[in-house]
Amino acid sequence: MKRTTVGAFALVAGLAMPQAALAETEITVWSWNIGASSLAIDMPSFKEAHPDVTVVVEDLGVQQVFDRMLAACAAGGAGLPDVVSVQNRRAEVFWSQFPDCFADLEPLGFDDAMKAQFAPFKLPELQANERTYAMPWDSGPVVMFYRRDYYENAGVDPASIVTWDDFIYAGLKVQEANDGVTMTQSSINGDPEFFEMIANENGCSYFSDDATAITLDAPACAEALDVVRKMDAADLITDGGWTEKIQSTVAGTVATHMYGGWYEGTIRTNAEDQSGLWGVFAMPSISEGGARAANFGGSALAIAANSENTEIAFEFLKHKLARPDSQVNMLMQYGLVPSLTTALDTDFVQQPQEFWGGQAVWADILKTLPVIKPSRGTPFYGDATAIMSAVQIKYLNGGYDSATDAVADAAQQLSLATGLPVE
């Protein structure tokens, strides 16, 4: 009996001791992939200013962060870390359903002067209920990442690809000249990402800018969906999501990836041995002379309302996101495009990149930023993607007479799901 008591006491003391030694503050952050990696760099300078603060970044995966944030908010905030990463287009559902789950950053110091330093299209999705819930991080100007050698084998000059019809024609040649290579990759059977990018380029989106109406039933959206069908009909798309795209990049089985600028770091860090083989060109447009820019992806950081360290967490946000040095570092190391506009005037942007065959890719990617038309995620983005992916696969399998019918049906379904009128 006596021995157990002593043992238990020692155990309690043993547990208590490291905690006493770590009387300093610990900030926990949830994030994913290269985002998590980029949050973990640049820490010495933060440590200098806040010697008693330790930052722990947990790399959970994008869907896992969303699921766990939701479960935590539904449970009144229990189990949330201090800081969470949130994708812009999926952010509003949190503010609308759980207005008190995340801290208002304005009283913590996110004032108008600081807001003005960020790209204006990032903010509407992060504000609701007269509060600002998150600080913009990166944005996703869409470009085409392509394999120079595969295009050369087929005698295709990327500069000659201006419209989507050009792209399809080039794709047939690339596939013929390179055995076992597919022109591009997307999980078109489960994800409307290609549709969303091309629709955004073509000036069409699921919802109106003020999130009060559905604007999907429009010719511009039908045109975008039809481009996806044409690519699929020409067998230019192999099926695959995030993981498969990385696999095919490493294996060299796909000639082109269409994604946000942040994919630069993913290609470069996963396929180091392919240095010099990759290049970038602008999105093709639907018609000659049309827009050749879109935004896909981009994230922000929010602070849990129940965090005991909201002020220090805000210092961390400022350190990572509101300083040009830090944002440029994330751009250089991981290819995350700053939404802090002052970070874009750096020499690095104009430099030719060795991995990209000497192309100054950042100059090419960032020059699309001013042309991008913002597309609002709204609290109903989850409904929109689910409905659109079902409609897309039905359309690709011949379930609608025309793309116009397909988007009209999708708009009706979305109206039913959200209660918003079709415009």
Place this chain on the structure above:
Amino acid sequence: MRRNRHAYFFLFPFLAVFATFWLWPIVNAFYISFFATRTQPWVFRPEANWGRLLVDPAFANALQNTLILMVIQVPLMIALATLLAVMLNSPLLRARGLMRFAFFAPVVVSEVAYAAVFRLMFNTDFGVINKLLGSIGLPELDWFSSPTAAMAVIIMAVTWRWVGYNAIIILAGLQSIPQDVYEAARLDGVSKRQQFIHITVPLLRPVIVFCTVLSIIGSLQLFVEPFLITNRGGPGGATETLGLFIYRQGFGVFNFGYASAVAFTLALLAATLSVLNIWAARERTA
């Protein structure tokens, strides 16, 4: 009365837990199914969810998928399980214990692990199934991109996991059939096949009904396989079951009112099917 009071005193811990964690959530879910829960604050509007159920193509799709799975997978699996049980019961079989365990083992494997293995096996470019198809000259399939193929994968996976479990239950039923019935049949010159059709199957009927009821309930609740193997009911909702649909409405797009309405519809469906089963079983015993 006095005795009852004591009884309730001792039952109190259970009743309290039951009321808190079972009764209250059920009542509360029914209550919020009448509210439009798309945005805060929630407002009382029964037609927002119950009305939507009637016209929602996504709900109709999930219901249809669930019923297709049930109608194809359950009979297929029960038939296979019965055959398997007869073979496991054969006196010719060696290493009987090992065999029985081998067929039962899939139930013991964690759902997540087996889902990952199935996903790999059916991978378009690197999967063993496509390699096999290719080696015998058949065309390779994009298993997770075609709605029909994806549904077939789910059916195969669920069948693989549960067929052994049902076979073991049916085996127990087989062993309770008295041997003298077969002996009499043999003396009368009844062939093996006729013995199976006219003796084994009729005498097994109660066990098979039991397995069918369990499997129907299981298929109504199907969640893990379409969530993990076909990536959340893909392609484009082609394998989205009612369980997955409820999850997506509740925890994907935060529409808890609609999720509750669908959940109660599913419960109603399960109750109806159970009553039908009981009625069918009673008919035969009478």
